Amino acid sequence: MTASSDSTSSSSDSKESQADSEVTKVYRKSQASSIVSAVPYGLEPLVNMQEIVVKQNLELLETCLGCETSNSYDIQNRLGEKFYSATESSWFCFRNCCNVCCGSSRPLTIEIKDLLGEMVLKIRRPWRCQRFWCFCFQQKVSVELPDGTLLGKVSQTCSCCRPWFKVTNATGEAIFKIRGPVCQCNICCKDVEYTV
Numbered sequence: 001m002t003a004s005s006d007s008t009s010s011s012s013d014s015k016e017s018q019a020d021s022e023v024t025k026v027y028r029k030s031q032a033s034s035i036v037s038a039v040p041y042g043l044e045p046l047v048n049m050q051e052i053v054v055k056q057n058l059e060l061l062e063t064c065l066g067c068e069t070s071n072s073y074d075i076q077n078r079l080g081e082k083f084y085s086a087t088e089s090s091w092f093c094f095r096n097c098c099n100v101c102c103g104s105s106r107p108l109t110i111e112i113k114d115l116l117g118e119m120v121l122k123i124r125r126p127w128r129c130q131r132f133w134c135f136c137f138q139q140k141v142s143v144e145l146p147d148g149t150l151l152g153k154v155s156q157t158c159s160c161c162r163p164w165f166k167v168t169n170a171t172g173e174a175i176f177k178i179r180g181p182v183c184q185c186n187i188c189c190k191d192v193e194y195t196v
Contacts, residue, residue, distance in 0.1 A: 040145055042120030051078045054086070075112065084120070086112045105139075119146045139165075154178070167196075 039047055046052075053076045059069045075084035090108035105128050112121040125141040138156035145151060152169045163180035179195045 040120075040151075042114050042118060045083045049077065052076070053078065053080070082115070084112050084114060086110050121151075122146060122148075165194075 057072045070088040073086040107127040110123040165178040167176035
């Protein structure tokens with residue numbers, strides 16, 4: 001009698017644990033699907049992405065004439081598969097004539113497009129001073145959807161040896177920190193890595 005009751009209780013326990021695991025699986029699936037459904041159109045590839053690689057494209061005119069052109073980039077996963085392209089839009093004089101005072105600090109807009117050529121994101125950066133006496137005038141960009149809806153901002157914070165950035169959502173709540181390298185030059189063609 002005791003043995004049968006023990007076997008009955010153990011079988012009911014296993015059924016309960018199996019039911020719990022089924023509920024957990026369903027919950028995880030529904031949670032994942034709700035995350036994907038909450039992602040704006042075109043940004044689905046970023047949901048499970050652990051690492052992205054941004055590679056600047058070589059501009060022939062810039063190489064031959066030394067004239068700074070609008071930069072373009074390929075955005076890839078860790079396997080080197082391209083899933084977005086990005087193109088800079090900025091004023092010619094800021095890129096070339098005002099190189100002393102602006103240079104890489106020039107105001108610009110970057111449009112990020114999917115493989116079908118549809119814009120999925122827009123990044124705007126105002127002019128920011130990069131000289132050492134402008135330490136309170138740090139880099140800042142806003143990230144928007146194609147219709148102008150603000151998704152968030154990335155702001156550089158004051159730091160001593162390496163760059164630090166704060167990522168905030170549309171309401172201004174900090175959600176990530178990004179740590180840059182001490183040396184930001186790609187010496188010996190090495191990648192410059194930023195840790196989120």
